[in-house]
Amino acid sequence: MSRRQFSPDDQERRQWQDPEAILSLIGVRPGMVFVDMGCGDGYFALPAARRVGGSGKVYASDIDAGAVDRLRHRAEQEGLENLFAEVREAEKTVVCEGCADIVFFGIDLHDFQDPAAVLVNARTMLRPEGRVVDLDWKDQPMPFGPPQEKRFPIDKARKLIGTAGFRRASVQDAGPYHYIIIAQR
Numbered sequence: 001m002s003r004r005q006f007s008p009d010d011q012e013r014r015q016w017q018d019p020e021a022i023l024s025l026i027g028v029r030p031g032m033v034f035v036d037m038g039c040g041d042g043y044f045a046l047p048a049a050r051r052v053g054g055s056g057k058v059y060a061s062d063i064d065a066g067a068v069d070r071l072r073h074r075a076e077q078e079g080l081e082n083l084f085a086e087v088r089e090a091e092k093t094v095v096c097e098g099c100a101d102i103v104f105f106g107i108d109l110h111d112f113q114d115p116a117a118v119l120v121n122a123r124t125m126l127r128p129e130g131r132v133v134d135l136d137w138k139d140q141p142m143p144f145g146p147p148q149e150k151r152f153p154i155d156k157a158r159k160l161i162g163t164a165g166f167r168r169a170s171v172q173d174a175g176p177y178h179y180i181i182i183a184q185r
Contacts, residue, residue: 016175019047025174026133026182031055032101035125037090037118038062038108042071042083048104049075049083059095061088090118100125104133107145107178109160110152119164126185132166134181135174142177154179 039060049058075083103122139153166183174180
């Protein structure tokens with residue numbers, strides 16, 4: 001199975017994964033601090049910055065310098081001064097302590113070298129009432145995405161999240177190819 005990469009403008013992807021609907025589902029509102037770990041080109045970070053508005057902030061991190069540059073360029077073109085994108089390894093990243101309302105993993109928790117460490121960092125970044133959100137690939141065959149053996153089945157993701165000190169708030173279907181876990185400290 002070949003892996004297919006997507007850009008923030010990919011209309012095909014929007015047919016089966018609407019970032020605005022997902023941000024609404026997870027409760028992103030004006031004034032929030034949203035952290036997007038593994039942000040890529042900003043498929044979720046850009047609409048999150050629009051949604052949180054001038055009184056909110058979006059911190060976006062990824063190890064791909066080209067993707068972060070493209071994200072910065074798009075944010076600048078749109079005048080999104082509340083989006084702060086940096087090239088960083090998630091395992092070594094804490095953008096703030098106790099400031100985030102949501103730490104978001106958009107179909108990438110399975111990609112990190114040490115997902116447990118990344119979740120511990122997420123816990124450090126969250127406010128006491130904050131939430132960690134894992135949007136990830138279902139463990140089933142499909143024509144794109146990571147190889148099936150690399151994906152986290154829901155039970156594995158739940159266990160990782162629980163081991164990092166979170167309690168599961170909800171697990172839901174997020175379209176034909178993804179599930180979403182929302183958990184609190």
